[in-house]
Amino acid sequence: MVAFGKKLKATQIQEWQRYYINYKLLKKKVNQYTRQIQNGSGNHLHVLKEFSLMLDNQLEKIVLFILEQQGLLAKRLSDLREQQDTAFEQGGVLDMSEVREAYQSVGRDLLRLLFFVEMNAVGLRKILKKFDKHLGYGFTAYYVKTRANHPYSQLQQIFKHVGFGAVVGAISRNLVVLQDNQENYVSIYDHPVLPLQDPIVSSIRAAVDRLTNSTDFLHFLGKHAMIMQDDLPSPSDDNLSDEGYDFMSLLLNLTNTFLYMVNTYIIVPTADNYSLSLGAAATVCGAVIGSMAVAQIFSSVYFSAWSNKSYLRPLMFSSVVLFIGNTLYALAYDLDSISVLLIGRLFCGLGSARAVNRRYISDCVPPKMRMKASAGFVTASALGMACGPALACLFQTKFKLFNLTFNEDTLPGWFMALAWIIYLLWLWISFKEPPKPEGNIAPQESSHGRTADDAMENGLKQPLLISPKENQQDNDDNEGQELDCDDETAEENHKPATSIVAAYRLLTPSIKVQLLIYFMLKYAMEVLLAESSVITEFYFEWSTRTVALFLACLGLTVLPINVLVGTYISNIFEERQVLLMSEFIVCVGIVMSFHVGIPYSVLQYVISALITFVSAEVLEGVNLSLLSRVMSSRLSRGTYNGGLLSTEAGTLARVLADGTITVAGYWSESKLLNTTLLPSLVICIISIIATCFTYNSLY
Template identity: 60%
Template sequence: MVGFGKKLRQRRIHGWEEYYISYKMMKEKVKEFASHVQSDRRGNRKQVLREFSVMLDHQVEKIVLFLLMQQGQLASRLSQLADVREAAEDSEQGIGATQTAALQQAYESVGKDLLKLLQFVDMNATGLRKILKKFDKHVGYRLTDEYVASRSNHPYSQLQHIFRHVGIGAMVGTLSHNLAELQNHEEHIVTSVYEQSSRIWQDPLIESIRKAEDRLTNSTNFLRFLGNQALNERDDLPQLSEAEIEADQYHFMSLFLNLLNTFFYMVNTYIVVPTADKYAASLGAAPTMCGAIIGAMAVAQLVSSVYLSAWSNRSYLGPLIFSAVILCIGNVFYAIAYDFNSISILLLGRLLCGFGSARAVNRRYISDCVPAKFTLQASAAFVSASALGMATGPALAGLLEVHTSQFGITLNANTLPGWIMAGGWFLFLLWLWLGFKEPSHHDPITPSSHSSDINRGGNEWFKPLAIYSLDREDSLSDQEQSQAATSISEAYGLLTPSVKVQLFIYFMLKFAMEILVSESSVVTAHYFQWSIHSVAMFLALLGLTVLPVNWVIGSYASNIFQDRQLLVAAEILTCLGVLVSFDYGLMMPYSVTQYISGALLMFISAEVLEGVNLSLLSKVMSSRLARGTYNGGLLSTEAGTVARVVADGTITLTGYFGESKLLNLTMLPTLVIGLLSIAGTLVTYNSMF
C-alpha cells in the first residue's frame, strides 16, 4: 500500500484537484511548527494551536463550499429529470421504452457522479484525520480534541458537512426509487424509499453509493451495528460493481463451520455456569470455587488467542481442527473429574477447553476470506452466533437434571455438560474435516529493516527528533505505515487515548457481566434457594436479551444519538444496575425482585455498552490493526478475556469471606471500575469520532 500523500495524488478526480485538502502543504506546516516548538522560536502553545486551526479552517471551508456547489448541481440535475419524467408520464403516449432507457441512463450518470463526490469527501475526511494525528504526534500539542469539539458543536459547523454531511442521503433516496421504478416500469411497480423495499437496493450502482455513504455517515442500522461489533472493518471504499469481489470466491460451508465453532464455544463456556458451584461442592471444594472453574477457560484463552491467531497466518483449518480436538479432550476431563473425585482434573479440563478457543481465528476468517459485499452479514452472524450460544448453554444445562450410571461412568447434572460437549465437538470435528475448504493465503507482511538507510544519512542524526520521525514516516509510508503490527507492544503503541479508554470500557463491561453470570448460582442459592433449573432459565433469558437489545440500539437509538452519547448513558445505567444489586442489609431486605431488577439493568446496559463500544471502536481503530496476527479483534478479545479472568478470580477470593458477603464484595470493585470508565470516557469524549 502507498502512503496517504501519494494515494491522494493518485486518486484525485480530474478537474477537482484544487479543491482537495492541501495535504502536502499542511504536512510541511506540521514540520515547521514542530521545528519551532523544539527550538522555542514560536510563541506559546495557544498561538501555535490557533495558527494551525485557522489553516485547517481554510482547508475545510474550501472543501465544503465545493461540496455544496456539487450537491447543488446534482440536485438540479435530479430536479430536471423529475420534470422530464413527469411530462412524459402526463403525455398521451405515456413514457415509452426509449424514454425509459434514456431516463435510466441519465439517473445512472447522476449516480456515478454522486459516487465520485462521496469518494472526494472520503479522501478529504481521511486527510483531515491524518493531518490532525500528525500534528498531535510531531508537534506535541493535543489539537484533535479541541479542534473537533469546537468545530463540530458550533451552530455554523462546516466540519459536520464532511464527517456527517447533509443532503447526500436525500439524493440517494431519489436515485434509488427512480431507478427501481424505471427498471420495473413495464410491471407498473411503484416503490418508496421509506418502505425499504429490497428492489430499491438491487441496482449495483445504488448499492455502491449506499456503502460509500454508510462509511462516511457511520450509519448504524441493525445489520451494520452488529457487524461492527466483530471488528472486521475493511480499509477500502466501496467501488463500482465491476470492482466487487464475486460471491463464488469464498466457500459458504467453511464460513458456516467457522460460525458453528463460535456458537459451540459459547455454549461450552456457559453450560457449566448453573452447576459449577454444586460440582465444586461435590468434590469437597467451596461453592465459590465456581469462579475458578468458570474462569480457568478464560485464563487459557489469553494464550490461545495469540498462538491460534498467529497460526492462522498459515492456515485456518489447522487451528480449527486443533480447537475441536483440544475442546473434546478438555470436556472429557471435566466429566470424569466427578468419578475421580478430583478438583484438579476438573480445572485441567476447563483449562484445556480454554486452550481450544478459536474466536480470534473466527473473527479473522470473516475479515480475510469473506468478500466485502458479504462481510457485514457474516460479521453480524458472528455476533448472533455468540449471543445464541450464550443463551443456549445455560438452557441446555437446565435440562440435564438426571442421575444414572453407564459402564461405571456417572451421568448427572454435573458431568453431562462435559459429555454432551465432548460428543458435540467430536461430531463438529468430523464435519470440519469433510466440509471445510482451506482458503488461499498470502505471505504476511514483515517489517522492513531500514538501518542501512539511517546509517547512510549522516546528517539525519542531527535533525530534531520530531522532524526526523516525520520524514521517516513519509519515506517509509509504502511499507511501514500500512503493515500489520508485529507484536502486542507494537499494537498497543498504535492505540490512541480514546481507543485505550474504549478497550478499558470493554474490560469493564465484561467484568460486570462475568461477575453477574458466574456468581449467579451461588448468590441465588444463598438468598432464594433456587434450583439448577431456575438458575439455568434465568441465565438463558438474560442471554436471549442480547439480540433484541442490539436490534433496538442498532435500528433506532444509533440513528438518533451519537455513539459516544449512548456510550456514556450505558455506562451510567450499568453502574446504576450495580447499585441496585447491592445487599443493603437491615435497610432493605434482599428480595428476588431487587436481584432480578439489578441483574437485568446491569446486564442489558452492559449489552448496549458492548454493542456501541465495539461499533465505535471498529471505526476509530488504526487500519494497521485490521490485519495480521495482532489485530483489533485480538486486542478486544484479550481485553475481554482479562476481564473475565479478573472477575472469576475476584469471586473465588472473596468467597473465602463467606457466601453472605460475596455479593457486596464483588459488586464493589465492579462499581469502582464502572466509575473509572465513565471518567475516562468524559476525558476523551471529544476525540471519539
C-alpha cells in the same frame, strides 16, 4: 501494502483536484498553531476562530462544486427523459440498450461524485482529529455541533448527502424499468426491496451507505464484533470477485462461535454443585469457570497466528480439543477428581477459536457482505450465551450407562462433547479452505483488506490530497519537520505488529482507556454471572433450574439492547456520551448489588443484576464501535490485531474475576458478595475518571 497517500493519488479525479479539501495546508496550520501554543505566543481564541474560518472556506468550496456537479447530472437525466418522452409521443422506437447505457454512464459519474464527497468527508474528519490531538481542544465536538444542525449547514451536504437522493432515485428507477427481465409489478415503489439487477445501482447504494456512516442495527453489531471495516474503499471494491467465499464455510465458522459460547456458559448454573460433589468448596466454581479463560489467553495468540496459513486446520483442532475437554469434564464425576475437572476446562479454553472466527470474516467474506457476517458473529455469540444456561436447566435427570454417571453436573459435558463431534464431521465434509493471496501475504493484507485505514498509523495520518503546487513546496516545510514526521509513508509503518509489545506501542491514550473500559465491563459481568449460583443459593436457596432460567433471561437481553442502541440511541446521542453514561449506570448497578445492613432480597439482586448486565452490554457495543474506528490499521492485520487485543483484555478480566471469587470464597460465603463487588466498583470508578480525562479524543 499501498501507502495511504499513494492510494488517494491513484483514486483522485485529476480534473477535480483543486476542489478537494486542502489537507496539507490545514495540517501545516495545525503544526503552526501547536508551535505557537508550546512557545506561549498563541492565543486560544484566535486559533479557534482562524481555524474555523479556514474549515468553513474549505467546506464552501467543496459544497459549491458538489452542487454544480449535481446540477450537471440532473441536466443529463432531464435530457434523457425528454428524449424518451419525445420518442413516445412521436411513436418512435428507442434502442433500449443505448438508453440503459446512457443511464449507466450517469450512474458511473454519480459514483465518482460520491467518492469525491467520501474522500473529503474522511479528510475533514482526520484534520479535526489531528487538531484535537496536537492542541488538546474539544474542537471537533464544538465544530460539528455548531455546524451540523444550522439552517445554512454545509456539513449536511458532506455527511448526509443532501441532494443526492433524487439523482440516485432517478437512475435506479429508470434502470429497473429498462431491465430485460422485468417482474410483474406496477412500479419500483410497490416493491421497495426488489433486488436490482444492474451492478451500477448496487455500487451506488454501497457508496451511499458508506457515506452516511450509518449507525443502524446491522452496522452497530458489525462494529461490536471488532471486525474493522474499510474507511475509504476504492470504487472497485464494490465489484470485487467473490472467489474463495463459500456460504457454508461462513455458516460453519459462525456455528463454531455459537457452540463455543454455549460451551462457556452451559456449566455456570451447576459449577458450584459439581465442585461440592467432588469435595471442594462451592466457590471453587470460580476456578472451574475461570480455567477456561486462563487457557484462552494463550490459545487466542496461537490460533490468530495459525489463521495466517489456514482456517480449516485450526477449526478442526479446536473441535478435537473441545471434545477432549468436555469428555474430561464429564468423567471427573466418576473419577472423583477436581483436578480432572479443571484440566477438562483448561482443554476447553485451549480450543477457543474466536480469533479464527474473526479473521475468517475479515479475510474471506466479500466487502459487501462483511458487515452482515460481522453482525452474524455477534448474534451467534449472544444466542450461545443465552442458550448455554437454558440447556443446563433441561438436564435435570440422573441415570447410569456403561458405569458412567449422567446427571445435571455431567450432562453439560457429555452434551457438548457430542455436539463438537457432530460439528467436526460437518466441518470435515463441508468446509472449503479459501485460496490464499499470492506471495503468502497475510490474509488481512489481501485485495479486499484495508484501504484508507492504512493512513491511520499510531493515530497519525497522511495528507489526504497533495496538489502539484504543494508538492513543489515540500522543501519549504523544514520548520515543521518535527511534527510532520508523523506522516512518513515508510513501508515499515504499514506492516502489521509483530508482537504484543509492538501492538501495545501503537495504542494511543484514548485506545488504552477504551481497553480499560472493556476490561472493566467484562470483569463486572463475569463476577455477576460466575458467582450467581453461589450467591442465589446462599441468600435465596434457588435451585439449579431457577439459576439457569435467570441467566438465560439475562442472555436474551443482549440482542434487544443492541437493537435499541443501534437503531435509536446511537442516532440521538454521540457514542462517547452513551459510553460515559453507561459507565455511570454500571457503577450504579454495582453499588446497588452490595449487601449492607438490611436483609438481601430477591428484588434487590434481580434489579441490580439487570442494571449491571444491560448497561455493561450497552457499554460493550458502544466501546467496541468506537475502538474499531480509531484503532491503527496496523492492528487490523496480522497475528497481533485489534480483535486479539480486545479479546485478551476481556479474557484477562474474566480470569481475574473468577480468581477473585475463588479466593474470596475461602474467607466466608457470607462475605463473598461484597468482597467480589469491591474490585468491580474500584475498577469502574477508575475507568470513569480515565474516560473523563480522554473524553475529547473519544470520537
